[in-house]
Amino acid sequence: MGSPVRRLLRARLRTILIISGATAAVLTLGAFALVKGDGSATTAQAAHTAPKATTPLRDEPRAEPTRAGRGKTRSPEPSPARTKTPERKADTETGHMPKPESKKKKRKKAVASGSCEASYYWQGQMTASGEKFDPSELTAAHKTLPMGSKVRVTNKSNDRSVTVRINDRGPFVSGRCLDLSRAAMKKVGGTGSGVIQVRYEVLSRG
Template sequence: MASAAVVGALLVGGGVGAVQLAGARGPETTVEITTAPTTSAPAPSPTGAAPPSPTATPQRASRGNARATESSPSPSRTTPKATTSPKAAAEVVTGTGTCGASFYDEPQATANGERFDPEALTAAHKTWAFDTRVRVTNPDNGKSVIVRINDRGPYIDGRCIDLSRAAFRAIASLDLGHVDVRYEILK
């Protein structure tokens, strides 16, 4: 009976080896398997299952609320909210100070010609340029809001800024009527 030899290639742990099989009467053979490191992507799993996807873990939100573990936020109606988060690095502060702040909520024309919206985050100041952005912070509770100057005023001693109702509500209770604030003029 003639000896038959079968040569096959094996894929073993990412390496390739050759094996020669011989019949019982054939000469003794040596089997050598060599492995070479691979630099390509890992081989697919034998079960054919997809690799597990990354999972989101809850983390602290900048405003003290736990973040949802969803991969994308669901759309919702936004309402003005005060922030206690650190200042954004991109915002340049060009001036600071402290003064009294009050609010107004009667619809009227503003000094720059816009119709006043009490639910917009806007404010009035006697001299700051229109469209100046100002961060107003209530030092009693740390809440702050960024407003846009679109009107002139206030004309009451001890106050330097009039906030819209929404902006004031974001940093203090409307029942207070006025509070002392810290302001930062943003570039």
């Protein structure tokens, strides 16, 4: 048994030792936690700065179909290598599509034809049809064809043609069957010679 002073000192010493040990333990744990935290932060920063692997973007389905795809399946796009010419639809489907006009005009079928000599005249006078003769119109005189008949006249030397209307009688010269107006003769290129060999086709009578 010691004195009360010694017991008091020993009790205080034990208290100091206990507090010192606890403080050392707390400091040790704090230092360990700090080191661990720095390592985690470094790892996180390295992961953040590391380059991310690029992945191709996927063609995600659209939330709403496009106008071309509404209500029906989209048709495949035409191949650039082979293109098909669109077929013409029937008239019942297209509402009677107009047929393309022919580039060549159809020649009227002649009801009579032949060859002869043709002359021309230009003097102002009354014709046998009752109308005044106009040399600038495409008219002609014939001995027997009805008035108003249409005749196609072709110059044999150059194949130039003109269609004239019969409105007079003549010519009264042997070997000639037509007397053309000056304008008609000019069309077939015969005004220089005055009399030419022609081929005529009667397109209509009267």
